[in-house]
Amino acid sequence: MKATSVGEGAVLFQLAEVADERTHAAICALDEAIAAADIKGVVEVVPALINLLVAFDPIQTDHGAVTAAVQALKPDVAASRTPQVHRVPVCYDPELCPDLLEVARLTNQSVEAVIAAHLGSEMRVEMYGFSPGYAYLRGLPQSIHLPRKPAAVRDIPKGSIIISGAQSLITTLTMPTGWWVIGRSGFDVIESDAPDPFVFKVGDRVVYERISRAELGV
Amino acid sequence: MAVAVLKVVAAGPLITVQDAGRFGHMRYGVPASGPMDRLAFAAAQVMIANRADAAAIEVSLGGLVLECVEGEVSYAQAGGGFAGGWHVATLRAGDRLRVQAGTWGSWCYLAFAGDLARPKWLDSFATHAISGLGGGAVRTGDVLRIENAEVRSAREGSYDAPPQPDQATPVLVTPSPQGRHFADDAADVFLGSTYELTDAFDRMGVRLDGPSVVLNEALGIPSEPIVRGSVQVAGDGVPTVLLADHQTTGGYPKIATVLSCETDRVAQMRSGAQISFQTVTPEEAVIHARTVAEARVSFLDVCAAPRASLDEKLMQMNLISGAVAGSEN
Structure with a gap:
């Protein structure tokens, strides 16, 4: 070492x-x-x-x-500590997920196939960085790997599920990003009032669960 | 409970509430934040006789104008060579306080004798500027409420600022943890050149201008931890010194690490200032940090000495000498 x-x-x-x-x-x-x-x-x-x-x-x-x-x-x-598994609800409503169609086109598959691939992934919490609560998750299947966009897009809302390569993130604030926005979640990585408010520990696992727009409530 | 209410008549950009910092959460993407100049912040708290972890306002070069609309409260101003010098005074209803840049320095602190009513996050008032978490930004039109406001006349007076650091003195760094990611001459270029601070300068860091530091295998490295003082080099070869609100991990290689105890000095430089760097060994870095810490304690001891006692002493001396003179007659 x-x-x-x-x-x-x-x-x-x-x-x-x-x-x-x-x-x-x-x-x-x-x-x-x-x-x-x-x-x-x-x-x-x-x-x-x-x-x-x-x-x-x-x-x-x-x-x-x-x-x-x-x-x-x-x-x-x-x-080592047994990693905790977190279930993160994701809404794939195309209105909230501006890149879903483009990801499907670039990876030569249907939107439903992209969603199925995302839902089938088991993600590992690799590291935090960039901003508070910004947890990098790794484990997307090869079939939806894409390099990041050539230029960042502004004002991507908090709670966006964004992907790039094998990685995915749940954004914790409205910000620009060059990653692909394929979902939206109400899941908060930071529980604001808890003494230790960071829900994910490095090494934990994350799985996604599909919810409707009505369930998301946005 | 005495309350003082201050209206923010005008506020420049990048003005935030800070405390000594929010420590221990870097693993969750949270840098310590806190003051850009930690010594000036600590001095302001000592001058006004506050707890070391009390909240204060960090004023940028843009300046700040406050008007006391209710109550009365003493405050301390400390930071670089801001106009008016380092001092403690009292604001009463109708008074205006104008904090503006002076001969040198980019950041100045206003600490109040009382509790600045602003939110805490993770038990700290320190504002992480990009997310707004913590005590938050101070903007024109805001109303600042100071609870348990006190007048501390014994603290009033002027205080000596430390001398302006000599910009010709190189800033101390430890060598790159990732030499292999740079061209062979990169460290020599970085250490042998004088750079200029650009106006891409905020609480996250300051971008430099000067000779490019050439990367070997641009942008291919796995993201890794960053500290306050990391000098990161983006694909364009331009070094950036990361400061209080630094990202906690990142994928750009670092050409060097400015000693954390040197970052106050870097933060107080202004855009256009010249900066150069000199490497030290880890052993020398620790010795330097300990020397700086000792000097800091001595400096804060001087700030702690009550101003009024000097006047009182002088008065007592006068009275005594008067009495002695009288007895001789």
């Missing part, structure tokens, strides 16, 4: 060159092992795709001590 010092208060631990499910499982196991070890001066850990960042207070400790403590851990993938 390669360790690189980042600024005065972080070490980046790299587990592999390429992102895949095995690497991600190892990152999740290391994340849990660090949390359990309660290493002096460590303030937070950010898991990502091929690496994990450990941030620390440079008044209390330093890169060498943190690196040694993390490298001494013996994370056990087999004993």
